[in-house]
Each structure stands twice: as structure tokens, then as C-alpha cells.
Amino acid sequence: MTVFLILIVLGLLVITAWQISKIFQLAKTKKSESYAGVNDSRDNRIQGYLMLTFGILFYGFMIFNFWEYSKLYPPKAASAEGVELDTLFFTTAIVIMLVQVLMQALIFYFSYKYHGRKGLVAKFFPDHDKLEFAWTIIPVIVLAILIVYGLFTWSDIMNVSEEDDDVMVVELYAYQYGWKARYAGDDNTLGKANVRFIEGINSLGVDESDPYSEDDIVVSELHLPVGQKVLFKMRSQDVIHSAYFPLFRAQMNVVPGMVTQYAFTPTITTEEMRKRPYMLDKVETINTYRKKESEKLAAAGDEPLDEYEFDYFVLCNKVCGTSHYNMQMKIIVEEQDEFEEWLAEQPTFGETMEKS
Amino acid sequence: MSATANVMAEGQAEPEHKEHKQSFITKYVFSQDHKIIGKQFMITGMAMAVIGILMSILFRIQIAWPEQSQAIFSMFLGEKWAPDGVMTPDAYLGLVTMHGTIMVFFVMTAGLSGTFSNILIPLQIGARDMASGFINMLSSWLFFISCCIMLSSLFVQGGPPMGGWTVYPPLSAVPEAASGSGTGMALWIIAMVFFIAQSLLGSINYIVTIINMRTKGMTMTRLPLTIWSFLITAIVGILSFPVLLSAALLLLMDHSFGTSFFLSDIYIQGEVLAHEGGSPVLFQHLFWFLGHPEVYIVILPAMGIVSEVLATNARKPIFGYRAMIASLLAIAFLSTLVWGHHMFVSGMNPFLGSVFTFTTLLIAIPSAVKAFNWTTTIWKGNLQLNPAMLFSIGMVSTFISGGLTGIVVGDSTLDIHVHDTYFVIAHFHLVMGISAAFGFFAGIYHWYPKMYGKMMNKTMGYIHFWVTMVGVYGVFFPMHFVGLAGLPRRYYTNSAFPYFDDLIDANILMTVFAIITGAVQLVFLANFFYSMIYGAKAPKNPWKSNTLEWTTPVARIHGNWPGEIPSVYRWAYDYSKLNNDGTDYVIPGQDYIPQNLPQHDNEPEPEI
Numbered sequence: 022m023t024v025f026l027i028l029i030v031l032g033l034l035v036i037t038a039w040q041i042s043k044i045f046q047l048a049k050t051k052k053s054e055s056y057a058g059v060n061d062s063r064d065n066r067i068q069g070y071l072m073l074t075f076g077i078l079f080y081g082f083m084i085f086n087f088w089e090y091s092k093l094y095p096p097k098a099a100s101a102e103g104v105e106l107d108t109l110f111f112t113t114a115i116v117i118m119l120v121q122v123l124m125q126a127l128i129f130y131f132s133y134k135y136h137g138r139k140g141l142v143a144k145f146f147p148d149h150d151k152l153e154f155a156w157t158i159i160p161v162i163v164l165a166i167l168i169v170y171g172l173f174t175w176s177d178i179m180n181v182s183e184e185d186d187d188v189m190v191v192e193l194y195a196y197q198y199g200w201k202a203r204y205a206g207d208d209n210t211l212g213k214a215n216v217r218f219i220e221g222i223n224s225l226g227v228d229e230s231d232p233y234s235e236d237d238i239v240v241s242e243l244h245l246p247v248g249q250k251v252l253f254k255m256r257s258q259d260v261i262h263s264a265y266f267p268l269f270r271a272q273m274n275v276v277p278g279m280v281t282q283y284a285f286t287p288t289i290t291t292e293e294m295r296k297r298p299y300m301l302d303k304v305e306t307i308n309t310y311r312k313k314e315s316e317k318l319a320a321a322g323d324e325p326l327d328e329y330e331f332d333y334f335v336l337c338n339k340v341c342g343t344s345h346y347n348m349q350m351k352i353i354v355e356e357q358d359e360f361e362e363w364l365a366e367q368p369t370f371g372e373t374m375e376k377s
Numbered sequence: 378m379s380a381t382a383n384v385m386a387e388g389q390a391e392p393e394h395k396e397h398k399q400s401f402i403t404k405y406v407f408s409q410d411h412k413i414i415g416k417q418f419m420i421t422g423m424a425m426a427v428i429g430i431l432m433s434i435l436f437r438i439q440i441a442w443p444e445q446s447q448a449i450f451s452m453f454l455g456e457k458w459a460p461d462g463v464m465t466p467d468a469y470l471g472l473v474t475m476h477g478t479i480m481v482f483f484v485m486t487a488g489l490s491g492t493f494s495n496i497l498i499p500l501q502i503g504a505r506d507m508a509s510g511f512i513n514m515l516s517s518w519l520f521f522i523s524c525c526i527m528l529s530s531l532f533v534q535g536g537p538p539m540g541g542w543t544v545y546p547p548l549s550a551v552p553e554a555a556s557g558s559g560t561g562m563a564l565w566i567i568a569m570v571f572f573i574a575q576s577l578l579g580s581i582n583y584i585v586t587i588i589n590m591r592t593k594g595m596t597m598t599r600l601p602l603t604i605w606s607f608l609i610t611a612i613v614g615i616l617s618f619p620v621l622l623s624a625a626l627l628l629l630m631d632h633s634f635g636t637s638f639f640l641s642d643i644y645i646q647g648e649v650l651a652h653e654g655g656s657p658v659l660f661q662h663l664f665w666f667l668g669h670p671e672v673y674i675v676i677l678p679a680m681g682i683v684s685e686v687l688a689t690n691a692r693k694p695i696f697g698y699r700a701m702i703a704s705l706l707a708i709a710f711l712s713t714l715v716w717g718h719h720m721f722v723s724g725m726n727p728f729l730g731s732v733f734t735f736t737t738l739l740i741a742i743p744s745a746v747k748a749f750n751w752t753t754t755i756w757k758g759n760l761q762l763n764p765a766m767l768f769s770i771g772m773v774s775t776f777i778s779g780g781l782t783g784i785v786v787g788d789s790t791l792d793i794h795v796h797d798t799y800f801v802i803a804h805f806h807l808v809m810g811i812s813a814a815f816g817f818f819a820g821i822y823h824w825y826p827k828m829y830g831k832m833m834n835k836t837m838g839y840i841h842f843w844v845t846m847v848g849v850y851g852v853f854f855p856m857h858f859v860g861l862a863g864l865p866r867r868y869y870t871n872s873a874f875p876y877f878d879d880l881i882d883a884n885i886l887m888t889v890f891a892i893i894t895g896a897v898q899l900v901f902l903a904n905f906f907y908s909m910i911y912g913a914k915a916p917k918n919p920w921k922s923n924t925l926e927w928t929t930p931v932a933r934i935h936g937n938w939p940g941e942i943p944s945v946y947r948w949a950y951d952y953s954k955l956n957n958d959g960t961d962y963v964i965p966g967q968d969y970i971p972q973n974l975p976q977h978d979n980e981p982e983p984e985i
Contacts, residue, residue: 058832267863
């Protein structure tokens with residue numbers, strides 16, 4: 022893979038060098054027909070050919086990118102809403118790639134085909150109403166379809182009501198530099214909270230006097246039951262963070278002074294995701310890389326790296342300070358009964374406060 | 378001074394105009410001549426660009442080879458920001474923030490629009506100078522002061538701002554939140570106040586000059602597209618920059634004087650702050666109300682320059698002149714209605730997201746029209762492939778590549794996944810950064826003979842173009858995929874946890890291309906300064922262009938034309954126009970008709 026990349030880079034460099042030498046060769050020839058510094062027909066010809074060469078190379082590079090990097094797109098979305106988003110994305114991607122492929126071809130082909138030469142007369146073509154109308158109206162139609170399609174998906178994803186019985190409410194709490202989560206407990210209602218209540222062990226600022234807070238459960242590893250729609254109520258303690266779940270195609274900023282929300286339904290358990298061919302491949306690639314790094318570290322007398330095992334995560338995706346790059350929380354998606362078992366083991370807010 | 382010698386269009390008799398005796402100070406430093414002021418913007422902008430690009434190379438090296446000791450880090454960052462040559466996370470964030478600020482505002486706004494508006498407006502509309510030479514001078518020096526203040530933030534205790542160029546509070550407003558949010562942030566705000574002042578002074582001048590001081594016969598529909606784009610850019614600037622000023626001042630209040638416009642309920646370093654009742658989202662609204670029009674302020678002048686250079690060198694009229702003006706107007710109008718697309722996941726009401734998706738995708742229509750019209754302009758041309766033309770064609774290519782992904786990021790649903798990832802970085806660098814830079818280079822190569830009376834070396838120009846063109850796609854095309862993988866921007870290292878370890882090859886590839894692209898800009902700089910002294914003497918009209926600036930003498934004179942200002946009889950795009958019989962060009966053997974030539978007997982009636 023690296024070798025392939027290096028070859029590509031070398032290939033491009035060789036072409037650059039070839040073209041530079043060509044230009045120097047040209048510069049050595051006898052005096053051109055016009056002023057120094059103004060292009061002559063020789064320049065036009067060489068540059069025209071270079072335009073064509075570049076155009077072809079550019080297509081090669083685009084194909085290489087799709088070949089080599091399209092696998093970087095995360096695996097099938099692990100949430101019901103994410104699947105909708107992906108469908109919209111692939112539709113849009115096909116439309117824009119069609120336009121890209123067509124337009125770039127025209128640009129580089131025209132640049133080559135009509136490079137200036139003696140006797141060539143440019144076509145005096147100042148406007149053409151029908152043509153212009155056509156390429157105004159076609160984007161209008163295509164975009165109208167994409168807009169309408171997009172807005173339906175958007176409202177599907179964003180319109181969530183707390184009142185729905187089948188929604189589980191979870192608070193996601195962000196601070197420099199980490200995440201916590203709070204489950205609503207048996208009453209499915211989160212107790213009130215404000216940063217002014219933060220004291221000692223009560224690091225989320227939950228209001229002790231609110232009866233709803235008694236059975237809340239604060240955790241630092243998020244567990245989610247598969248197939249259950251989760252409504253995240255997000256709070257931040259200090260600056261803006263962003264809860265980014267790339268594998269669920271979900272994201273929402275976490276803003277101090279207000280509560281933001283986002284909902285999705287996890288559909289693939291952690292266990293299942295680990296066994297998917299995509300993930301097996303990815304983990305293997307990463308572990309090969311880590312093994313190499315470990316050897317280097319071992320040679321330098323340092324601790325080797327652990328073997329990587331896949332887990333879902335939420336990342337911070339809004340710059341929030343020094344350790345922004347490492348602000349994350351592990352997420353485990355599991356079957357309903359496993360989830361309930363785990364949740365029952367966690368102490369409630371009331372119990373924790375009593376202990377202290 | 379001689380600003381009074383401006384002629385107010387409509388064929389007034391030419392007053393006696395004498396070249397004044399000028400000292401070095403009045404001629405080059407406190408000059409009120411638009412050509413010198415344009416060059417001041419250009420040189421200052423280029424100096425800022427060198428700094429901004431160098432910063433990007435430094436942080437690209439950190440991304441490709443994370444947390445490794447590099448001699449280059451020790452050299453530029455010193456022991457404090459790179460102990461033992463390893464860049465600290467704070468230094469990384471500072472570099473990213475300053476790179477964005479410098480490139481967007483100081484290089485692409487002032488450096489591009491300031492340079493070419495100043496140099497070209499009086500020359501292309503047929504005026505002796507700007508409406509107010511003094512205000513113009515003020516604008517140029519405020520820009521310089523602004524640059525100095527902004528750069529000084531690099532050297533204060535705590536370092537430059539570290540919250541990204543968008544400086545969202547509370548991170549930027551609370552000094553405890555990041556080490557750069559103290560003095561560094563205060564300096565950032567003060568620098569921006571000066572910057573906005575210079576931008577407004579400049580814009581007012583451009584508008585007044587274009588509206589009032591056109592020469593006889595230069596109707597609005599005969600203006601070159603460069604002038605149209607500068608006019609619309611200036612109007613957008615006047616409408617949106619004051620909003621940024623208010624945002625900056627309110628932020629300064631929150632930052633330094635304890636108000637709570639943007640702050641509420643904050644607990645930091647073991648203490649609850651007294652701020653109560655403000656909204657961080659309000660700042661985002663104010664910021665992007667400028668911030669989005671700002672990206673069009675950046676790209677519109679480049680579009681104007683490219684339209685002009687493409688038509689001249691294709692030896693063809695620009696295709697759809699009126700559609701080009703209409704699309705400029707449509708883009709400018711819509712640009713003030715789309716700011717919310719930066720905030721789809723900011724926590725604002727999802728209904729607003731729907732509205733902004735709609736307006737955002739609408740803006741793709743005039744942009745598409747422009748791309749199609751440029752492509753048609755080079756169709757069946759007689760393309761003169763000089764460096765300026767190559768950069769213009771390159772700009773059309775990068776504008777399309779980058780513009781298309783705008784349909785992804787502008788769609789509220791898709792933005793959920795790509796927001797603040799490298800996909801966005803790839804998108805706006807191609808569509809705005811690289812396209813504007815290509816417009817800048819096209820402008821420099823094209824008008825250099827006008828500015829310095831010398832030709833630039835074309836061979837070096839070709840090398841500069843090709844390596845840059847290969848390089849920018851090498852950097853930004855793979856970046857889309859890295860973004861789609863879910864890699865967030867502004868991460869100091871991508872290997873703090875293993876999930877993104879498999880992106881390292883792509884990151885190295887991008888960094889290698891970035892270094893090559895950065896390095897080849899030295900060829901441009903060398904060419905620029907070498908040609909100033911040793912370049913071949915330029916003819917009066919080297920590119921056989923129609924516009925008025927090429928009717929002035931090669932030697933720079935105060936007042937632009939030695940005698941009367943030429944009158945205008947036609948639009949700027951009569952290239953390769955054949956006579957009534959279709960036997961030859963209108964002027965036999967000459968494929969262009971300058972704007973100051975009257976209608977020929979044997980010439981078809983103009984359609985416009």
C-alpha cells in the first residue's frame with residue numbers, strides 16, 4: 022500500500038520533471054516569434070498537451086482515490102437513522118461524481134483541443150439563450166429533487182418527541198476533556214441539573230432536592246440496548262463540545278447554558294459489528310500497523326502497544342482546548358437483557374450521594 | 378493632493394495635469410496613488426501568505442508524523458512550543474487558528490480584493506484615481522497595522538488564540554479555557570477591528586469610484602467583469618463586515634469586561650463563573666452572518682479576474698456576459714441568506730436547518746451557470762496558454778471539484794456526518810482557498826506587465842502552475858475520503874486512540890504533496906522579485922487585451938493617462954469578431970477591438 026503510494030508520488034514527480042525538461046528544451050530554442058515573456062505557439066502546443074496529460078492523470082488519481090480510500094467510509098451505519106443518511110449520501114455522491122467526471126473532461130479536453138496556433142480563428146460566440154436556459158433549469162430540477170429528498174430525511178431524523186413512550190432518555194454530559202452519561206432510571210425522567218450544583222462527587226451538578234434525580238444513574242461508559250430509540254439530552258460544563266458518533270452517523274453540538282438533543286436507534290450490537298468482514302479487515306490493518314510500531318517501541322525499550330479491539334465511541338468534534346484530540350467515551354451496544362443487567366449493577370445517584 | 382484632478386466622467390475638458398515632485402515617503406510610503414496602494418496590499422498580503430502557508434506545512438508535518446521530534450519545529454516554534462522538537466497540542470491549535478485567520482482575512486480578502494480592486498478599478502473604468510486617495514491610503518495603513526497586531530499575538534505569554542479561526546466562545550472568551558484565550562485572543566479581536574475598518578474604508582471607495590467616475594461611454598453593461606465582481610464584493614463587504622465588528626466587540630466585552638452576551642452556566646477549573654444568561658449560539662449567528670458572505674468576498678474577485686483572463690486568452694468574448702453579471706448578483710444576494718448552514722448541528726431549531734438547506738442549495742444554481750459559461754468560453758477558442766490562462770483554467774477545475782461537494786456539506790442531513798471533519802476542509806480549501814489563490818496568481822501573471830512594466834518569466838510561471846496544480850489535488854482530493862472516514866478536524870494527533878490508525882498513509886501522502894506545493898511557491902516569489910529588476914521590458918499591451926488599462930503608457934504615471942482619458946464605445950469582449958462579410962476580423966489582421974475604438978463601418982451591430 023505504502024509502496025503503491027510512493028510509486029504514485031514518484032510517477033507524478035517524473036511527469037513534473039519530464040515537463041520541466043521539455044520547457045527548458047523549449048526555452049533553449051531560437052528566438053520566439055513574439056515578445057519575451059509572452060507565450061508563442063510552441064508554448065501553446067506544449068501546454069495544450071500538458072493539459073491533456075494532466076486531465077488523464079487526474080482521472081487516474083481520482084480512480085486511485087476511490088480504489089484505495091473509498092473503503093475508509095465507515096461500515097454500514099449502526100443506527101436506523103444513519104442508514105437513511107447513507108442512502109441520501111450515496112445518491113448525492115453519484116450525482117456530483119457524474120457532473121465532476123463530465124465537466125473536468127470538458128475543461129481539459131477543450132484546453133488541449135483549442136490550444137492556440139497560427140490560423141486558428143476563435144468562434145465569436147457571446148451568448149445563446151436556449152443553452153443558458155437549459156443549464157440553469159437542469160441544476161434547478163436536480164437540486165430541487167435533492168433538497169426535497171434531503172429535507173424529508175432531515176425531519177425524520179430531527180423530529181423526536183420526549184413524550185413518545187418508546188424513547189429512552191439519556192443525558193450526555195461533556196467537560197474538558199471527557200464525557201459522562203446519566204440514565205433517567207425507573208421513572209424515565211432526568212432530575213434537574215445545573216453547573217451551580219457541582220460539588221465533590223456530584224460532578225454533573227445534579228439537583229439533589231429534585232425527587233426525579235434520586236434514581237438517576239451516572240456512568241462513564243455508555244451502554245445502549247439494541248433496537249431501542251435513544252434520545253440524548255446534551256449538556257456541557259464549560260465550552261462547546263460536539264458529540265460525534267461516526268459509526269451511527271450522528272452528531273450534535275453540546276453547548277453550555279442550554280440543552281441540545283439528538284436521537285438515534287442503534288441497530289447493530291458491538292459483538293455483531295466486531296464480526297463484520299469490514300471490521301475484521303480494518304482491525305487487522307490497524308493491528309498490523311500497531312505491531313510494527315510496537316517493534317519500534319520495544320527496540321527503544323518502551324512498552325509495546327496493546328492489541329486493538331473494536332468498540333463504538335463518541336468523539337468530541339468541536340475544538341475545545343488542549344486535549345480535544347483525545348476526548349472520547351466508549352459505547353457498548355448490547356441486547357436488552359444484557360443492558361438491563363448491567364444497568365442494575367450501577368449505583369443510583371441517590372446511593373452515591375448517601376455513601377459520600 | 379492631486380486626487381482633486383479626478384475627472385468626473387461625462388467628457389469634461391481635461392484639466393492641466395502635471396507630475397508632482399514627490400519624495401520617497403509620499404511616493405512609496407504614504408502614497409495616495411491607487412497603483413502604489415494596490416502594490417502595498419499585494420506585498421503585505423504576500424508576506425502574510427508566506428507566514429500562513431508555512432504554518433500549514435508545520436501542522437501538516439505533525440499530522441503525518443505525530444509527536445515526533447523535528448528540527449523544523451525547534452527552529453520555528455522554539456523550546457516553549459516544541460520541547461525537544463516535539464510540537465505541543467497548544468502550539469498545534471495555535472498554528473491551525475492563525476493559519477485560518479491569516480489566509481481567510483489577510484491573504485484572501487485584503488490581499489486579493491484589496492490588491493486588484495485598487496490597481497484595476499481606476500484603470501479599467503477610465504478614472505485618474507480613486508474617489509478618495511486619502512481614505513484609500515488610510516485603508517492600506519490600517520491593514521498594515523492590523524497585520525502587525527495579529528502577528529504580535531504569536532509572541533505573547535500564552536500564545537495566539539487556539540479556538541479555530543471562528544473563535545467560538547466560550548473557548549475564546551474564557552481565559553481559563555485555553556492558554557491562547559488570554560492576551561492572544563484580545564489581540565486577535567483588536568486586530569480584527571482594524572481589519573474591518575480598513576475593509577469598510579476600501580469598499581466605500583471602490584463603490585463610489587465605480588458608480589461615479591466611469592469615463593464617457595463606460596455604461597454599467599460595458600464594464601469588464603472584473604469591475605462588476607469588485608463592485609459586488611465591496612457591497613457584500615459593507616453589508617456584512619459591520620456585523621462581525623459587533624460580534625467582535627461583544628466578544629471583547631465578554632472576554633475582558635465580565636459581560637455575558639455569549640456566556641452562561643460555566644464551571645471551569647473548580648469554579649462556577651458569574652456569567653449568566655448569554656448564548657454561545659448567538660455568537661455563531663453573528664459570526665456566520667459575516668462569515669458566509671466572507672467566503673464569497675474571497676471568491677468573487679477571483680471569479681471576475683478569471684472571467685477577464687479567460688476571455689482575453691481564449692480570444693473569445695466571455696460567454697453569457699449578462700448571465701455572468703446576473704449570477705454574480707444572485708450569488709451576492711443569496712450569500713447573505715445562507716449563514717445557518719454552518720450551524721446545522723449547533724443546537725439551533727431543526728426547522729431553521731431546513732430553511733438554510735433550501736437557500737444553500739439554491740446558491741449552487743448561479744455557481745453552476747458560471748462554471749458552464751467559463752467552460753463554453755474556452756470551447757472553440759484560440760487559447761493562448763500563458764501562465765495566467767493556465768491558472769484561470771485551473772481555477773475553473775478546482776472551483777467545480779470543490780463546489781460539487783458543497784452539495785454534500787450544504788445539505789443539513791449529510792452535514793450531520795461530515796460536519797467539522799476533514800471533508801469540510803477539503804471542500805472549502807478547493808472551492809474557496811485554492812480557487813481564490815489561483816485567481817490571485819492569474820491576476821498577478823496577467824497584470825504584472827501593467828504593474829511593473831516588466832514581463833514575468835514564463836518558464837518559471839509554467840513550472841509554478843503545474844507543480845501547484847498537481848500538488849493541490851494531491852493534498853485535497855484524498856482529504857475528502859479521510860473526512861468521510863469520520864476524522865475530526867483540529868485533532869493534534871490521530872493516533873491517540875487506534876481507530877484512525879489506518880489513515881496514516883493517506884495523511885502522509887497529503888503532507889508530502891503539501892510540502893511540494895508549498896515549496897514551489899518559492900519559484901513564484903523568485904520570479905516575482907527577479908522579474909521586477911531583470912524582467913524583459915513589457916510592451917504596452919502584451920496580451921492584446923481590450924480593456925482600458927492597456928491604453929495607458931508602460932511607465933507608471935500619476936493620473937494614469939498622459940492626455941485626455943479615452944472614451945469608451947463598446948464592451949470589453951470584442952475578441953475575434955468578424956466583419957459583416959465574414960471575410961476577416963473587423964480590424965483586418967487584428968483579432969481584438971479595444972474598448973476605446975468607435976463602431977467600425979463594416980462591423981455587425983453589437984448585441985449588448
